[in-house]
Amino acid sequence: MENKKLEITLSGAGGQGIVVAGYVIVYAAGILEGREVVQVISYGPEARLGSSRSDVIISDTPIAYPKVKRPDLMLIMNQESYDKLHGNLKEGGTLIVDSTFVNGVLEDFAYKIPFTRYAREEIGSPVVANMMALGFMAKLTGIIKIENLKQAIRDKVKKSFVNLNLQAVEKGVYLAEDIINNKA
């Protein structure tokens, strides 16, 4: 990707692995690829009601201001987060939603993928939907290399979950390839 600075918002319900997904991106981009990265995890009183948000900035130059206002890229995993945040997307930005839980999407250009349903049906574990979404996002946009995404999972995820997470990434990459090939 040629952006000098890329802003990403990840959001969903508690338990959907939003914070971990952000951390995998910053680890891959920052530690493995040596770029400047910042992750901002915010919890407020409303977080107790179930909404979780993690913002990530990846840059080729030092990041002076760590706040994401107009993300280039959003991954939204529940309807409540969509309703609250979708208007923040930068014009021309990329919007990916987990259509298992997000049904009312206004943007025609959004990528609507039932990550959680696929994770449950094809991998046997709905909780790896976050990693499937990362595989999809990484392949679609090139924000981090797939190989580094997999390495971040090997380095940072509980050993007993590594294989399921890697399977989920593969599925996400496959889904993105399908879209890329159909556009070509």
Add this chain to the structure above:
Amino acid sequence: MENKKLEITLSGAGGQGIVVAGYVIVYAAGILEGREVVQVISYGPEARLGSSRSDVIISDTPIAYPKVKRPDLMLIMNQESYDKLHGNLKEGGTLIVDSTFVNGVLEDFAYKIPFTRYAREEIGSPVVANMMALGFMAKLTGIIKIENLKQAIRDKVKKSFVNLNLQAVEKGVYLAEDIINNKA
């Protein structure tokens, strides 16, 4: 603690559990205590050389600007981080260092505790030094309740490490009580 807004910088070498320590604080303060919290994890190219930093803001009101410049509280776990960051401390702020690795400390008022040595010698695991430091910090400053620190560990740490981490917290609390009692 009566601060309306508290800024914390945690820093150390890679592998000392700085990011996890910050996450435990934000989880305890944000999810369990329902306060406004932000964690900023920064990695730059220098992070590959081993330095890790995690900033946390806890506030009773929404946090508009997530950058920590003049922390009220610092936990520093290696000399390199000390050299780079100690000058940032707010006047009157609290400085805690792991004196296992930080030897050249200029501030007389600093709390110099060999967390890693204690963790190795008394708990049999140097990697829980981060949680011992959190127990110490929480008891000394009251930033989060000890019970919520323990609950955050139960909720968020790998099951097989929960007990070691709780032992480390207890030791840190004990060390702080010792200082508080000696001052009284």
